[in-house]
Amino acid sequence: MTASETRSLFAVASRPEVVSLAGGMPNISGLPLDVVGSLTSELVAKRGMTALQYGSGQGDPRLREQICEVMRPTGINAHPDDVTVTVGSQQALDLLTRIFIDPGDVILAEAPSYVVALGTFRSYQADIVHVEMDDQGLIPDRLREAIAAVRAAGKSTKYLYTIPSYHNPAGVTQPPERRAAVLEICREADVLIVEDDPYGLLGFDGEVPRAIRADDAEQVVYVGSFSKTFAPGFRVGWALAPHAVREKLVLASENSILCPPSFSQLAVSDYLAGHDWMAQVKDFREMYRERRDAMLEALDDLMPAGAHWTRPSGGFYVWLTLPEGIDAKAMLPRAVTNRVAYVPGTAFFADGFGSRSMRLSYCYPTPERIREGVRRLAQVIEQEMELRATFGAWSAAQRPGLDAPAPDQS
Numbered sequence: 047m048t049a050s051e052t053r054s055l056f057a058v059a060s061r062p063e064v065v066s067l068a069g070g071m072p073n074i075s076g077l078p079l080d081v082v083g084s085l086t087s088e089l090v091a092k093r094g095m096t097a098l099q100y101g102s103g104q105g106d107p108r109l110r111e112q113i114c115e116v117m118r119p120t121g122i123n124a125h126p127d128d129v130t131v132t133v134g135s136q137q138a139l140d141l142l143t144r145i146f147i148d149p150g151d152v153i154l155a156e157a158p159s160y161v162v163a164l165g166t167f168r169s170y171q172a173d174i175v176h177v178e179m180d181d182q183g184l185i186p187d188r189l190r191e192a193i194a195a196v197r198a199a200g201k202s203t204k205y206l207y208t209i210p211s212y213h214n215p216a217g218v219t220q221p222p223e224r225r226a227a228v229l230e231i232c233r234e235a236d237v238l239i240v241e242d243d244p245y246g247l248l249g250f251d252g253e254v255p256r257a258i259r260a261d262d263a264e265q266v267v268y269v270g271s272f273s274k275t276f277a278p279g280f281r282v283g284w285a286l287a288p289h290a291v292r293e294k295l296v297l298a299s300e301n302s303i304l305c306p307p308s309f310s311q312l313a314v315s316d317y318l319a320g321h322d323w324m325a326q327v328k329d330f331r332e333m334y335r336e337r338r339d340a341m342l343e344a345l346d347d348l349m350p351a352g353a354h355w356t357r358p359s360g361g362f363y364v365w366l367t368l369p370e371g372i373d374a375k376a377m378l379p380r381a382v383t384n385r386v387a388y389v390p391g392t393a394f395f396a397d398g399f400g401s402r403s404m405r406l407s408y409c410y411p412t413p414e415r416i417r418e419g420v421r422r423l424a425q426v427i428e429q430e431m432e433l434r435a436t437f438g439a440w441s442a443a444q445r446p447g448l449d450a451p452a453p454d455q456s
């Protein structure tokens with residue numbers, strides 16, 4: 047396990063004068079805290095003996111039924127027996143890696159991919175092989191090639207880790223035809239898919255993309271979370287897995303934590319049962335859409351020529367690729383001095399690529415702060431471009447796909 051190289055900078059980045067476009071903290075300012083407060087105090091007063099006690103290793107049965115309802119908009123028709131409640135979806139990713147991975151086994155992951163999942167995979171000594179994506183997500187042909195290359199190298203691909211909807215960090219969404227192709231390729235090669243879907247309900251046009259798991263209950267483990275649709279502080283997520291995997295998940299979870307916290311599970315369960323949670327999700331969507339609009343508008347207005355970026359239709363993130371010759375990690379200290387922060391692209395790759403890119407998140411700051419942050423960022427990039435013009439270009443091998451030079455969008 048290693049700490050991120052940019053971790054120390056984030057202490058500085060959290061100062062109030064810095065506009066942080068770095069963190070991915072859900073913006074829970076719209077949550078009805080009075081409702082949550084009264085449901086939690088009622089929970090303790092009326093069912094404290096259960097809520098404050100150990101519970102089942104697989105998770106509370108009523109919550110598992112409700113999770114099946116929560117997944118329904120994604121097209122998934124599941125049985126509560128196949129759901130394992132976890133401490134956030136992060137624990138589900140950890141348990142799945144523990145179950146499947148021996149040191150040196152291959153996990154395929156999009157290029158770029160979710161930074162903390164990569165950390166988990168590394169901590170079990172997985173060999174992470176990135177698969178190219180474009181603005182429509184993972185590219186099926188590249189997946190086929192990657193599986194063949196791993197096989198030719200005499201290694202075993204344990205699973206594909208993918209975030210098809212409102213990707214973190216790339217901000218792109220895979221269309222249905224590609225999802226079908228990915229599923230078909232994985233079926234043929236007998237590669238399990240771990241579908242991570244914390245943002246699926248947060249699409250700005252209100253449409254929920256059909257999950258890959260909706261079309262195959264055996265080849266896919268689906269991982270979900272209440273962190274973005276309710277509150278991350280409860281730390282409740284889940285995995286929906288084929289029977290044999292589910293049994294191992296429960297065992298691994300019991301060995302690790304005994305059981306997920308009863309209090310959090312019952313609080314989430316009461317919230318789902320007694321509150322119009324879908325209306326709350328709709329409010330979240332509208333709030334995030336307003337922030338996405340602010341970011342795209344600011345990027346369109348202010349970014350210098352040569353930079354390009356994705357245009358997310360849901361979720362929290364934009365993936366920005368800098369004009370040629372500029373290194374996002376080397377630029378970060380200067381950006382923080384100019385009171386704006388982002389996460390350099392290299393954090394999202396296991397293989398050192400991504401140096402020309404960065405993740406910008408729009409979930410937390412107000413629209414005005416987002417515009418100000420983009421203004422400061424554009425200024426820093428322009429200064430870098432001037433330096434480059436004076437002292438010559440920094441250069442690095444670029445991965446094809448999202449990071450490749452694209453037509454000028456500014």
Ligand SMILES: Cc1ncc(COP(=O)(O)O)c(C=O)c1O
Nearest residue numbers: 134135136160214242271273283
């Ligand atoms: C893609 C993805 N997966 C998993 C998680 C973990 O979420 P949690 O453990 O809060 O459910 C996150 C959090 O940001 C995420 O972006």
